[in-house]
Each structure stands twice: as structure tokens, then as C-alpha cells.
Amino acid sequence: MAEVSLRTIRKTYGSVTAVEEVSLDIARGELIVLLGPSGCGKSTTLRMVAGLETITSGTLLIGGRDVTSLEPKDRDIAMVFQNYALYPHKTIRANMTFGLKMRGVEPALAAERVEAAAEMLGITHLLDRKPRQLSGGQMQRVALGRALVRDPAVFLLDEPLSNLDAKLRVRMREEIALLQKRIGKAMIYVTHDQTEAMTLADRIVIMRDGRVQQIGAPLEVYDRPQNVFVAGFIGSPEMNLFQAEIAGGLVRLDGGATLPAPDGARDGRVVAGVRPEALELVDRGVPLSVRAVEQLGSQTLLVGGVGEMGMRVMLGRRDDIRAGATVHVSADPAAIHLFDPVTEERLPSASDAGDRSTRA
Amino acid sequence: MTTGSTGRRSPFASAAIYLAAAAIALYSAFPIYWMISSSLRPTQEMLTAPSLVPSRLTLQYYYSLLAQTDYPQQFLNSLVVALATVAITMVLSVMIAYGVTRQRIRGKKAIVAGMLYAYMFPPLLLAIPLYTMFALVGLNDTLLSLVISHLTMTMPLGVWFLWGFFKAMPFELEEAAMVDGCTRLGAFLRVVLPLSVPGLVTVAIFAFLLSWTDYTFALVMIGSDANKTVPLGLASMIGAFDLRWGDIMAGSTLIALPLFAAFVMLSRYFVQGLTAGAVKG
Ligand SMILES: Nc1ncnc2c1ncn2[C@@H]1O[C@H](COP(=O)(O)OP(=O)(O)O)[C@@H](O)[C@H]1O
Ligand SMILES: [Mg+2]
Numbered sequence: 179m180a181e182v183s184l185r186t187i188r189k190t191y192g193s194v195t196a197v198e199e200v201s202l203d204i205a206r207g208e209l210i211v212l213l214g215p216s217g218c219g220k221s222t223t224l225r226m227v228a229g230l231e232t233i234t235s236g237t238l239l240i241g242g243r244d245v246t247s248l249e250p251k252d253r254d255i256a257m258v259f260q261n262y263a264l265y266p267h268k269t270i271r272a273n274m275t276f277g278l279k280m281r282g283v284e285p286a287l288a289a290e291r292v293e294a295a296a297e298m299l300g301i302t303h304l305l306d307r308k309p310r311q312l313s314g315g316q317m318q319r320v321a322l323g324r325a326l327v328r329d330p331a332v333f334l335l336d337e338p339l340s341n342l343d344a345k346l347r348v349r350m351r352e353e354i355a356l357l358q359k360r361i362g363k364a365m366i367y368v369t370h371d372q373t374e375a376m377t378l379a380d381r382i383v384i385m386r387d388g389r390v391q392q393i394g395a396p397l398e399v400y401d402r403p404q405n406v407f408v409a410g411f412i413g414s415p416e417m418n419l420f421q422a423e424i425a426g427g428l429v430r431l432d433g434g435a436t437l438p439a440p441d442g443a444r445d446g447r448v449v450a451g452v453r454p455e456a457l458e459l460v461d462r463g464v465p466l467s468v469r470a471v472e473q474l475g476s477q478t479l480l481v482g483g484v485g486e487m488g489m490r491v492m493l494g495r496r497d498d499i500r501a502g503a504t505v506h507v508s509a510d511p512a513a514i515h516l517f518d519p520v521t522e523e524r525l526p527s528a529s530d531a532g533d534r535s536t537r538a
Numbered sequence: 539m540t541t542g543s544t545g546r547r548s549p550f551a552s553a554a555i556y557l558a559a560a561a562i563a564l565y566s567a568f569p570i571y572w573m574i575s576s577s578l579r580p581t582q583e584m585l586t587a588p589s590l591v592p593s594r595l596t597l598q599y600y601y602s603l604l605a606q607t608d609y610p611q612q613f614l615n616s617l618v619v620a621l622a623t624v625a626i627t628m629v630l631s632v633m634i635a636y637g638v639t640r641q642r643i644r645g646k647k648a649i650v651a652g653m654l655y656a657y658m659f660p661p662l663l664l665a666i667p668l669y670t671m672f673a674l675v676g677l678n679d680t681l682l683s684l685v686i687s688h689l690t691m692t693m694p695l696g697v698w699f700l701w702g703f704f705k706a707m708p709f710e711l712e713e714a715a716m717v718d719g720c721t722r723l724g725a726f727l728r729v730v731l732p733l734s735v736p737g738l739v740t741v742a743i744f745a746f747l748l749s750w751t752d753y754t755f756a757l758v759m760i761g762s763d764a765n766k767t768v769p770l771g772l773a774s775m776i777g778a779f780d781l782r783w784g785d786i787m788a789g790s791t792l793i794a795l796p797l798f799a800a801f802v803m804l805s806r807y808f809v810q811g812l813t814a815g816a817v818k819g
Contacts (some may be wrong), residue, residue: 230713251719263710267732280719328718 179242181206181364182332189222189238196222197326198388199236201355204332207362209355213375214385215411220368221336227366228334229253241331251280256325257334260341262317264309270320271305277328288327295326298357319352322354332364351377372412376400384408406522409451409515415479418457418489421519422450429514433485435464435470438511440527448525449517454479454492456513463508467490470501480505539714551779570794579789599788608763609789612771616750617796619681619767623666623688623749624742631741636726638697639704657694664690665758672759679761687755691743703737704730739807743800750797
């Protein structure tokens with residue numbers, strides 16, 4: 179049985195629809211990431227689960243219980259806010275104990291749980307300080323700790339790492355992943371950062387303009403993006419997308435170059451997509467005039483063009499290619515994604531057999 | 539709230555700053571000193587040759603003030619009016635300011651601006667129409683009418699000040715409290731109010747000051763001796779025939795007492811409250 183069930187949940191503000199019919203079942207121990215550009219309705223969805231926004235229509239179940247119209251305090255949730263929202267007038271210990279006290283947990287037991295959580299997060303030495311005496315990373319840990327001691331059915335995190343510097347963000351990301359596996363509770367994690375989503379999620383929910391675009395495991399959405407938006411959003415550097423035509427087993431890019439078409443592709447207009455890392459150097463293929471070479475250490479990114487169209491190619495490290503050179507690239511036909519040019523939906527191909535990702 | 543100095547200063551500059559500070563302190567404190575010392579000085583000395591330090595101290599004015607005049611009653615009236623004004627101001631301005639910051643209310647800016655606009659009228663301009671209204675409902679010459687008049691000064695100030703205070707407080711704090719198990723009201727009482735103490739204290743002190751020292755409204759609203767407040771009472775001591783300076787000074791000293799007490803006890807919060815908007819927290 180699902181720990182959390184969202185059933186056709188909608189949110190409107192007057193005539194503005196912020197979230198359009200989200201349906202999602204989250205299992206115990208599952209880490210779900212809501213991913214999408216700013217303003218796509220991730221926070222609103224999360225806040226509806228928390229009870230901080232009313233649900234316009236639909237049903238929300240937590241632990242099998244209909245909590246659609248319950249107060250946040252009656253929903254068995256804990257939340258971590260982007261700005262941490264620690265109570266400035268309370269010590270760290272009091273911050274972490276507050277939720278337990280409000281729920282009538284015995285003081286001795288509460289103290290024990292706070293100590294245990296502080297131990298787990300390595301913040302024991304901070305317990306008697308006030309929030310303003312802490313660094314951003316430390317406040318982040320305390321905010322996690324405050325959620326952790328509550329031992330709720332589901333953890334809700336809204337862009338918890340976006341106020342940290344890049345290095346700390348990576349470290350906290352790893353810690354959150356380990357922590358979540360260890361406590362085995364359901365978690366909904368909101369981010370606009372696809373790297374965070376790919377590395378953390380059991381399943382990613384990709385949203386755009388209040389609509390769910392695709393739900394699937396990280397590699398599923400990477401391998402089989404359901405539409406042009408997902409294709410462009412997941413993966414870094416971005417997937418190359420071209421207007422093209424399928425004819426005679428070839429993908430003819432509008433610039434004139436051709437790539438091999440995947441098995442079973444029907445003739446007609448398409449949007450063809452190929453990831454930079456799926457392209458490789460060949461003797462005879464698409465001629466790419468290299469405009470810039472970005473050295474990333476173990477990899478080399480070629481930024482260039484095919485006629486009018488831009489194209490990026492990610493190779494293993496190459497020291498010998500210079501800007502201005504022309505190279506020939508091609509890709510395995512199975513790595514070429516085809517989309518309907520009008521609906522922008524994925525066109526089924528032979529390699530999609532056994533596709534388990536779902537389309538909402 | 540920060541007390542850091544702005545780098546190194548030359549000894550001369552420091553000395554100049556200290557000197558200026560001392561001059562300002564002296565300038566503001568001297569009248570207070572003079573008031574207190576005059577209230578303790580025998581009459582002859584005051585009228586003939588008042589020295590800086592009284593040669594002899596006497597409590598005679600305090601005795602006569604408390605025993606032979608309506609001063610104790612007036613003091614009580616002032617206290618009742620001021621405390622009632624403070625209490626009502628606090629409750630109403632907290633509710634209004636919080637509502638205006640947290641609920642989606644149409645034209646909430648207009649509400650706050652309108653209240654400030656009302657505050658800009660001189661008291662006398664409000665006092666006369668108010669008096670007519672009180673007379674109509676039979677409230678004229680009562681302490682209640684005075685409390686209501688004082689609210690016209692204290693409410694705009696309170697709402698405006700607390701509005702800034704609540705606006706600066708992240709809403710997530712209350713949301714965190716609600717997730718932690720509070721009701722909406724509980725979150726307000728347990729998180730917002732404790733964090734607002736400096737603002738609340740500041741508003742309370744200002745409301746008390748405005749009410750306690752008001753002369754204009756009292757002059758218009760109050761007719762009977764029994765309902766006079768201290769400023770009115772003191773003014774009536776400056777009679778046509780005699781000027782009882784000693785009594786007046788003793789009365790003034792007593793007026794100032796609660797203010798001193800409040801300032802000393804609450805100055806910590808008060809200063810915090812005044813600078814709250816200045817530092818990004
Ligand atoms: N209180 C509100 N009133 C009107 N529109 C809102 C309100 N809150 C959010 N929205 C709209 O809902 C959409 C989704 O917002 P949000 O969930 O915060 O996006 P995200 O967290 O994905 O960046 C946005 O277009 C935003 O403008
Ligand atoms: Mg958001």
C-alpha cells in the first residue's frame with residue numbers, strides 16, 4: 179500500500195491554475211523528486227501535501243488516511259524549508275524539541291530523540307546555540323534534524339540545498355540520500371536542479387506549467403524522455419534537438435546532414451534528438467565545424483554547428499581538436515530520440531519496448 | 539543591534555565626539571534636573587537666589603500636593619486612562635497589523651495609509667468633532683471618552699509600527715510551527731509574539747507616553763474636577779493669583795516617574811525595536 183497517494187490533485191488561484199491534476203503513489207522508503215523550472219508548481223504541490231495550501235480538488239491520502247482537509251499538524255508530516263525557518267528565539271535544542279513537545283512526547287523521551295538525531299547529523303556541539311550563531315550548512319543540518327526527530331510518515335523538502343555553496347550542496351545531497359535510506363521513510367524532495375534530481379531520486383516527477391510531464395526512475399527519464407521538454411530538461415549538457423525528416427531509413431536534418439534512423443521509424447516530419455554524449459567521431463558522418471572546445475578534465479565538449487544548427491558533442495578527453503576544425507560525428511541509431519513536431523510527444527521506437535515509465 | 543565602531547579615530551576626533559555627546563546629554567538632562575531640584579527647594583530660595591545645588595532639601599511641596607490637592611485622584615485618572623489606552627492599543631493594533639500582513643485583504647495598503655493619514659491631523663482638529671459625538675451619546679466628560687480619543691493617536695502608530703515588524707518576519711516560521719504541531723493561533727502565540735517583544739514594548743511605551751502626557755484632548759473632553767488628568771490638574775495650578783512653582787515642579791516630577799521606570803526597565807527592548815527595521819536579519 180502506498181504511504182502517500184495524490185489523486186488528481188489540483189490547485190487554482192482564482193483563474194490561475196498553479197497545479198493541474200497531479201496523481202502519484204509514493205511507497206514507504208521511496209524518495210520522490212519533483213523537478214521542473216521555477217514557477218512550474220513544485221512548491222505548490224508540496225505545500226498541498228503539507229497542508230499549507232488548501233487543495234482545490236482531488237484527494238490526498240497519507241498512511242491510508244484521507245487527510246485532504248486536515249491541518250498540517252494532523253497529517254503526520256515534517257517539512258524542511260528553503261530558508262530553514264529555524265525559530266530564532268529558541269536554542270537549537272529547543273528548535274528540535276518543539277515539535278515533540280507540541281505533540282505531547284514525554285520530555286525525557288524527547289530529549290533522547292533529539293540527542294540521537296543530533297548525533298546522527300553531527301550537530302551535538304551546537305545544541306545550546308542560537309540559530310544566528312550557525313553557518314548555512316549547520317542551519318541546514320538543524321532543519322533536517324528538526325524534521326528527523328518527529329519521525330513522520332513522510333518528509334517534505336522544498337529546495338533544501340539551494341542556499342548552500344556548490345561544494346556543501348554536493349556533500350549535503352549525499353548525506354540526505356544516506357539518511358533517507360537509513361530511516362526508510364517516504365520523502366518528497368523539490369528541486370529545479372536536475373543533477374540533484376538524478377542523483378537522489380528513486381523516481382523523478384518532471385513538471386512544467388503545473389502539469390506533470392513524466393514520472394520515472396532517473397535513467398528511464400534520461401533514456402526515454404516522453405516529450406521534447408523532458409528531453410531538453412534532463413541531461414547536461416542539453417540534448418541536441420533538430421527539425422528533421424525521416425526518409426529511407428535516414429534522419430535528414432534540415433541543414434542537409436543525415437543520421438541513421440532508429441528501427442521502425444515511420445517516414446515524415448519529426449523533431450530528432452541526440453544527446454551530446456551519444457555522438458562519436460567517425461570517418462564519414464555529419465560534418466561538424468567546431469567553434470569552441472571546452473575541456474572538462476576527463477571529458478571534452480565540442481561546441482559547433484552543422485550548417486545553421488548548433489550542435490554539442492561530448493567526447494572522452496581529446497587534446498588534439500582545435501576550434502576551427504571540422505570533424506565528422508554520428509550516433510548509434512538506438513540513441514536517437516524522435517518526437518512528433520506538432521504535439522512534441524515521443525514517437526514510439528523499437529528500443530522503447532519494455533518501457534516502464536508512465537505518462538500522466 | 540550591532541555596536542561595532544567604524545574603524546580607528548584620531549584621539550582628537552574621539553574627544554570631540556565625547557564632548558558633543560556630553561553637551562547634548564547636559565542640554566536634555568538639565569531641565570529634568572532643574573525640575574527635580576526645584577521640587578525639593580524651599581520657597582524663599584527658589585524665588586530669591588536659586589543656586590545650582592539647593593542648600594536645603596524639603597519635601598513640603600510633595601506633602602501639600604498629595605494631601606491638599608486633587609493630585610492623587612488626577613494621578614489615578616491618568617494612570618487608568620493610560621493603561622486602558624495601552625491595553626486596547628496593543629490588542630487591536632496587533633490584530634490589525636497581523637491581519638494586514640498575513641491575510642490577503644483588498645486594499646490593505648490603503649488601510650494602513652489611511653490610519654497614518656488620520657495620525658497627521660493635529661489633536662485639536664479631531665478633539666472638537668469627537669467631543670460633539672461623545673456628547674451625543676452621553677459619553678462627554680468621562681475617562682472612557684478620553685481613552686477613545688487617545689486611541690486616535692496610538693492606534694495608527696501601533697498598527698504602522700507592528701505592520702513593519704510582522705512584514706519582516708518570514709511566514710515560513712509560522713508554517714514550520716504549524717507543521718510542528720501548532721494551530722494557526724498557536725503558531726502566532728508561540729513564535730510570532732515572542733519574536734515581536736521589542737516591537738510590542740516599543741508600541742506600549744509610545745502609547746503610554748502619548749496618553750500620559752496628553753493635554754489637548756483632556757482639555758476638550760474633561761470638564762469636572764473629578765475626572766481631570768495630571769496635565770490638566772497641573773495647568774490649573776497656574777492660577778490667576780499665585781504661581782505655585784514648587785507644587786508644579788513636584789507634580790511634574792511625579793508625572794515623570796512612571797516614564798523613567800518604564801524606560802529603565804524596558805530600554806533594552808526599546809532600542810532593539812527602534813532599530814529593528816534598520817538591520818537586515
Ligand atoms: N498565492 C498565489 N497566488 C497566485 N498565484 C500563485 C500563488 N502562489 C503560487 N502561484 C503561482 O503558481 C505557480 C506555481 O508556483 P510554485 O509552486 O511556487 O512554483 P515552483 O515552486 O515550481 O517554482 C506560479 O506560476 C505562481 O505564480
Ligand atoms: Mg518553489
